[in-house]
Amino acid sequence: MTRLLLLLLLAPVTLAGAYDRGELNELNDLYKNDRFEEALEGYNKIVAQEPANPWGWYNAGNALFRLNRTGPAVFHYARAFRLNPRDPNIRFNLEFALRQTGQALLPDGMPRALHYVYYLLSDMEIKAFAICLFWLACLAGAAGFLLDGAPSGAAASRTAVITAVMCLGCLGWLGARQNSPFAGAGVITKTGGARLLSGPGENFKACASAPEGLLVKVLDSIDDDYYEIGLPKEGVKGWALKTEVEKI
Amino acid sequence: MRAPGNGLKLALALALAGFAGPAAAALTISAETDRTSVEINENLYLTVQVAGDSSSVPEPKIPNMQNFNSYSSGRSQSISIINGKITTSVSFTYILSPRFLGIQKIPSISVFNGTEKAFTPEIEITVTRPSAAAAQNKAEGRIFLKAETDKKTAYPGEQVNLSVKFYTSVPLTSNPQYMQPPLKNLIPEDLPPIRSGETTLNGEHYAYSEIKTALFALSPGPAEIKPASVVVQVPSNETLDPFDPNFFQKFMSMSNAQGSSREFATEAVSLNIKPLPPGAPAGFSGAVGNYTVSATADRLEAKAGEPVNFSITVAGSGNLKAVTAPQLPDLQDFKVFDTMSSLDIRKDGDIIGGKKTFTYILVPRAAGRKTVPPITFHFFEPRAAQYRELQTAPLTINVKKGDLDSKNVYFSGGAAAPKVTASDIRYVSDEPRAGFIADSAEGIAALPLWPLTLPAGLMLATFWLSRFNRFKSANPLLFRFHRAKSQANSAVEKITALLKAGDTGAAVALLYDSFMYYLSDKCGVKVSALTMKKAAQLIKERFPAVTPRAMEEVRELWTALELRHFSPSAAEPEGVRNLLKKYSLLITLLEKELRRPRP
Numbered sequence: 059m060t061r062l063l064l065l066l067l068l069a070p071v072t073l074a075g076a077y078d079r080g081e082l083n084e085l086n087d088l089y090k091n092d093r094f095e096e097a098l099e100g101y102n103k104i105v106a107q108e109p110a111n112p113w114g115w116y117n118a119g120n121a122l123f124r125l126n127r128t129g130p131a132v133f134h135y136a137r138a139f140r141l142n143p144r145d146p147n148i149r150f151n152l153e154f155a156l157r158q159t160g161q162a163l164l165p166d167g168m169p170r171a172l173h174y175v176y177y178l179l180s181d182m183e184i185k186a187f188a189i190c191l192f193w194l195a196c197l198a199g200a201a202g203f204l205l206d207g208a209p210s211g212a213a214a215s216r217t218a219v220i221t222a223v224m225c226l227g228c229l230g231w232l233g234a235r236q237n238s239p240f241a242g243a244g245v246i247t248k249t250g251g252a253r254l255l256s257g258p259g260e261n262f263k264a265c266a267s268a269p270e271g272l273l274v275k276v277l278d279s280i281d282d283d284y285y286e287i288g289l290p291k292e293g294v295k296g297w298a299l300k301t302e303v304e305k306i
Numbered sequence: 307m308r309a310p311g312n313g314l315k316l317a318l319a320l321a322l323a324g325f326a327g328p329a330a331a332a333l334t335i336s337a338e339t340d341r342t343s344v345e346i347n348e349n350l351y352l353t354v355q356v357a358g359d360s361s362s363v364p365e366p367k368i369p370n371m372q373n374f375n376s377y378s379s380g381r382s383q384s385i386s387i388i389n390g391k392i393t394t395s396v397s398f399t400y401i402l403s404p405r406f407l408g409i410q411k412i413p414s415i416s417v418f419n420g421t422e423k424a425f426t427p428e429i430e431i432t433v434t435r436p437s438a439a440a441a442q443n444k445a446e447g448r449i450f451l452k453a454e455t456d457k458k459t460a461y462p463g464e465q466v467n468l469s470v471k472f473y474t475s476v477p478l479t480s481n482p483q484y485m486q487p488p489l490k491n492l493i494p495e496d497l498p499p500i501r502s503g504e505t506t507l508n509g510e511h512y513a514y515s516e517i518k519t520a521l522f523a524l525s526p527g528p529a530e531i532k533p534a535s536v537v538v539q540v541p542s543n544e545t546l547d548p549f550d551p552n553f554f555q556k557f558m559s560m561s562n563a564q565g566s567s568r569e570f571a572t573e574a575v576s577l578n579i580k581p582l583p584p585g586a587p588a589g590f591s592g593a594v595g596n597y598t599v600s601a602t603a604d605r606l607e608a609k610a611g612e613p614v615n616f617s618i619t620v621a622g623s624g625n626l627k628a629v630t631a632p633q634l635p636d637l638q639d640f641k642v643f644d645t646m647s648s649l650d651i652r653k654d655g656d657i658i659g660g661k662k663t664f665t666y667i668l669v670p671r672a673a674g675r676k677t678v679p680p681i682t683f684h685f686f687e688p689r690a691a692q693y694r695e696l697q698t699a700p701l702t703i704n705v706k707k708g709d710l711d712s713k714n715v716y717f718s719g720g721a722a723a724p725k726v727t728a729s730d731i732r733y734v735s736d737e738p739r740a741g742f743i744a745d746s747a748e749g750i751a752a753l754p755l756w757p758l759t760l761p762a763g764l765m766l767a768t769f770w771l772s773r774f775n776r777f778k779s780a781n782p783l784l785f786r787f788h789r790a791k792s793q794a795n796s797a798v799e800k801i802t803a804l805l806k807a808g809d810t811g812a813a814v815a816l817l818y819d820s821f822m823y824y825l826s827d828k829c830g831v832k833v834s835a836l837t838m839k840k841a842a843q844l845i846k847e848r849f850p851a852v853t854p855r856a857m858e859e860v861r862e863l864w865t866a867l868e869l870r871h872f873s874p875s876a877a878e879p880e881g882v883r884n885l886l887k888k889y890s891l892l893i894t895l896l897e898k899e900l901r902r903p904r905p
Contacts, residue, residue, distance in 0.1 A: 079738045089734050097734075110740060110748050117734040142744060147732045154731050183743065186750035189758070196761030203768035206775070250488035250532075263567050264483045264537050 085117070094124045105134075110182070112141035116148050123155060129270035131155050133245035133304040136273070140240055140306060143177035159271030165239075181235055188228035195221040244276045244287060244303040252303060254296025258284035266294045274298075276305055332359040332393075335366060335417045337426040339402075345434050349401050351379070354426070356417050357395040361385065366398060366417040373410035373433075374402040404433040448475040448510065451536050453487070453572035455521075461580055463594030463625055464688040465658055466521045467497070470534050470572060473505075473512040478538050484517060487534035487572065491527060491579065495520040495625070497656050520658045522625045526581035533571040540568050582686055587693055589633055593685035595624015595659075599632070601681055601698035603668075610708030613643070613667045618681055618698060623659035626651065631664040632683045639676040639705075643667035670705040677702045783830040790827035794820055794893050801886055810879050817886060818871040821863065824893065828900060838864050851902035859892050 085100035101118035108114055119134030135152035142148055153163040164173050179187065198218035205211030235241060246252045246268045254266040258281040268274060268289060277295060278286035285303050288295040333356075340351040356363045368376060379399040386393045404410060412429040449472075456467040472482060486494070497518035504513050523529050582594075597620050604615040620629055626649060634642060643666065652660040670676055680697040687694050739745065778785055797820035804813035826833045829844040838861060845852055845860075866885055 079736070082736060082738050086734050086736055108740075110744070112740055112744070113735045113737045120731060120734050123731055141740065147735065151731045154729065180744070180747070182751045183747040186747035189750055189753070192758060193761050196765040199765040200761070200768040203765070203772040206772040251486075253485065263539065264485065266483075267485055 089117070089121060089124075092124075094121045097121045098125070110141060112138040112145070112148060115141065116145075116151065119151060119155070123151070127247075127249070128155060128158055129245060129247040129249070130304070132159060132271040132273070133247055133306065136240055136243070136245060136306045139177075141180055141182070143180055155271065156273075159269065161271075161273060176234075176238075179231075181232065181241075184228050184232045184235070188225050188232065191221045191225035191228060195219075195225055239273055240306055242276055244274050244285065244305045246270050246272045246274060246298070246302060247304045248299075248302035252298045254287070254294065254298055255284075256296060258286070258297045262297070265296050266292075268298070274303065276303070279305070332357070333363070333417065333419050333422050333424050334358070335415065335424040335426050337412070337415050337429060339412070339429055339431065342430070343432040343434060344404055346404055346407055349403050350431065352376070352400040352402050352412065352429075354398045354400070354415055355395060356398070356424075357393065358419065359391065359393055360419075361392055361394055363394050363396050364417055364419045366415050368400065368415060369413045371402075371413065373406055374404055374412070377401045377403075402431075404431070407433050407435060409433075448512075449473065449538060449540070449568070449570060451534065451570045451572045453531065453534055453575055455531070455575055455577065458576075459578045459580055460523055461582055461594060461686065461688045461691075462523045462525055463592065463628060463686070464523065465595075465624070466492075466523070466577060467656055468494075468519045468521055468531060468575070469516055470519070471514050471516045472536050472570075473507070473514045474538070475510050475512045477541065482515070483537040485535045485537070486519075488532040489521065489530070490532065491524050491529035492521045492531065492577070493524060493625075495522070495651075495653075495658050497653055497658075518656055520653075520656070521577075522628070523577065523579040526579050529577040529579050531575040531577070533574055535569050535571040537567060537569045540566055583691060583693075585693065586686070587684045587695060589682055589695075590684040590686070590693060591630045591633075593620070593624065593629045593683070594688060595622055595626075595685060596687050596689070597622035597624060597629075597683070597685050597694075597696070599681070599683040599696045599698055601678070601701055603678075603701055603703060606702070607704045607706070608670055609706045610670050610673050612708065613669050614703060615665055616668045616678060616701070617663050617665045618683075619661050619663045620683060621659075621661035623657045624685070625658060626660055626662040629662050629685075632681050634666065634681060635679050637668065637678065639671055639674075640668040640678070641671060643669065668703075670703065670708075673705050673707040675702055676705050786827040786830065790824050791893060791897055793827070794824045794889075798886065798890055798893075801882075805879060805883060805886070808879070810882055813882055813886075814867070814870045817882065817889060818867045821867055821889060825860070828896070845900075849900045849902075852896075852899040856892075856895055856899045859888075859895065863888055863892055 081100075082104070085097050085104075088094075088097035088100070098118055098121035101114055101121055104111065104114035105118055115134045115138035119131045119138060122128075122134060123131035132152070132155045135148065135155050138145075138148045139152045149163070156163050164170060195218050198214045198221060202211050202215030202218050205214060247270070249270060251267050251269040251272075253264045254268060255262040256265045266289070268287075272289070275288040275290055276285050277288050279300075281297075283300055284297040285300055285305070286295065287298050287303060335354065335356050337352060337354045339353075344350045354366045354368075356366055377400065379401045381396055381398045383394065383396045385395075402412070410431050410433050412431060414428055415426045417424050451470065451472050453468065453470045455469070460466045468487075470484075470487075472484070474482075497520050501516040501518070502514065504511065506512070521529075521531070599618065599620050601616070601618050603617070608614050618632055620626065620632075631647065646665045648663045648665070650660045650662070651658065668678070678701040680700050683696045683698075685694055685696075686692070740748070797816060801813045801817050801820070804810075804816065822833050822836065825841050826836050829836065829841055829848070831840070831844065841864075842857055842861070845857065863885065866888075870882065870885070
């Protein structure tokens with residue numbers, strides 16, 4: 059029964075992994091031979107097919123970086139980082155690309171170890187973990203109530219309390235992650251940077267400029283053509299064309 | 307009689323007086339303008355010429371003009387002496403700015419030298435509206451942006467200063483927004499602050515702001531500074547026409563803060579980046595500029611195994627960000643650990659410079675006087691177009707015997723420690739899948755939320771059940787009271803079946819037991835302890851609202867059932883059926899009576 063449930067859970071994911079290692083090796087060979095444009099095309103297909111695969115984003119980011127398109131590279135690395143923040147290669151390349159654009163992955167004054175813990179799991183993993191803990195807490199709680207008065211009932215109740223606290227901890231963690239620089243964020247991908255206008259239209263005057271590769275907060279995306287974006291560090295906000303900013 | 311001499315004197319005096327009259331009339335004044343028609347946003351020149359026969363003439367008195375703003379623009383003087391006669395002519399020039407539309411008059415201007423006074427006639431000037439396009443073009447002509455570099459050719463890494471100057475001779479309604487120029491084959495470094503001032507170009511007075519940027523070329527070949535731009539709000543010169551159908555809308559939207567938004571851009575600037583001359587030394591790593599190098603240690607005495615911070619400082623002018631750590635020679639006496647670098651950039655006199663310090667952690671392997679040999683640093687000096695080589699002074703560290711065991715300090719083989727020479731992104735991944743954990747997490751996180759109600763519902767149900775069981779255990783009499791009716795009804799059905807089957811004895815026994823259990827449950831005492839008297843007493847105590855009729859019915863049924871229960875021969879099917887009907891009615895009656903509130 060358990061196996062069946064696991065198979066059912068993983069079935070959509072297994073079906074999604076539709077490209078094989080041989081195809082990936084061919085793309086990596088193109089990358090190796092400096093044919094970055096062609097490699098990028100293939101990596102983009104993988105990304106379109108499997109948006110939750112961090113390696114597609116990572117490899118595409120590498121190809122873009124080689125093509126001197128730092129802004130899109132930062133965006134792709136940031137996507138990969140959100141999907142697999144534990145991987146040292148993804149972290150390294152994102153940090154490298156951010157440094158190239160005058161930014162840092164590690165906030166000022168934050169110990170590196172704490173940063174690693176904060177990004178130990180991806181948002182999706184934390185959510186899945188919280189769901190599993192919720193199930194466990196409820197089932198253990200039910201067992202505790204059913205076995206009320208028996209020693210095994212007390213053990214089940216303790217398990218329920220511990221898992222419930224862990225579940226709440228996960229939800230708190232997920233909430234704290236909403237304040238991370240990558241939550242609700244975007245990257246300036248336009249070559250040479252983007253103009254920030256004081257309103258969503260060309261008739262508004264330009265109030266600031268944002269360089270390519272800069273991580274920005276996307277404050278509003280209701281408009282068809284413009285994002286309202288904020289630069290928290292500079293205390294500036296404005297409107298930029300959606301074609302010039304990629305939402306992470 | 308008067309003497310002839312006196313007559314001559316008189317004649318001479320008269321002659322002089324007659325001559326003096328025309329001489330006094332020599333103080334003249336005239337005024338003229340360079341044009342008689344002017345647009346409201348333009349200026350006109352008024353020239354007032356005062357002439358006299360003395361070496362100095364007085365300044366004319368410009369009357370208070372309501373229709374024009376006037377500014378003095380200078381004077382020019384000419385003196386001529388012809389046949390001993392001095393004639394002085396002074397031209398005073400004024401700039402007049404009209405204030406109102408229509409025909410405006412320049413009032414009469416007077417001059418007074420103490421004895422005589424002269425006046426100019428009034429001058430009429432027609433002040434017209436400016437044409438909108440002309441006004442706009444003029445405004446635009448008075449705003450421009452200019453980009454220039456201090457050199458057109460440079461070596462890779464050599465500083466080129468870009469100056470972008472924004473000139474305006476018209477007031478702006480908001481601060482201009484500067485957009486940096488995109489760069490090709492160049493990296494920028496700001497040179498604050500923004501300089502501003504005033505200047506005169508082609509006779510026009512301009513205010514200007516200058517933004518300077520230092521540029522460093524990346525590689526030989528063409529480099530380009532694409533157009534920089536500035537967005538400004540130019541005051542709108544549109545005038546209000548009272549007959550315009552949108553007059554009120556335009557009037558309400560008029561404000562000094564408003565104007566039309568204009569963008570001004572510079573011309574693109576191309577640079578030629580020359581390749582570095584051949585013959586670069588082996589240790590040259592691309593540093594371009596003019597530098598000095600020095601080496602220091604945080605202490606000159608240490609124990610074996612204790613780390614010593616050894617720093618190499620490269621100071622001078624150039625793009626220090628691109629300067630990489632000098633290569634250390636093979637240090638047999640030390641174990642060399644990671645390099646850290648710190649950068650201190652200065653921009654004095656628009657020259658990028660400062661110092662960059664590379665710090666190595668050296669751990670002496672053994673006691674003794676250990677020397678760090680001179681460190682060589684190569685760079686290219688663009689001004690001299692030559693490669694330079696600098697060396698640090700050797701540094702001797704007195705190493706004492708360490709507290710740690712020497713085995714912990716020595717490193718076998720003497721192989722050189724790995725050194726970081728350059729940094730780059732890591733290679734692409736050949737992982738085709740995200741991984742089991744990520745895949746599972748994606749599957750779980752993708753599930754809809756409604757299945758989460760299942761465990762929650764299960765837990766709530768078990769919680770209710772658990773509370774119910776506890777309550778039931780704590781209140782057994784209450785539960786007996788409530789279930790009495792249902793059990794009695796159940797017994798009635800069974801008795802009916804028994805009667806249909808013809809088993810009258812069993813039916814009577816069951817009817818009797820059911821009645822006794824019903825009363826026992828309602829009174830909260832055991833069946834064995836229940837007597838008719840006690841039952842009546844308990845019912846009255848617990849349910850005072852029960853009517854005497856109900857109590858009488860109870861007594862009657864009890865007596866009849868006892869009779870048939872203990873003498874089965876008296877139990878006839880018809881009689882039992884009647885008792886059963888009576889029992890059913892009694893239960894219905896008691897259920898009502900027992901629930902009746904206390905009087």
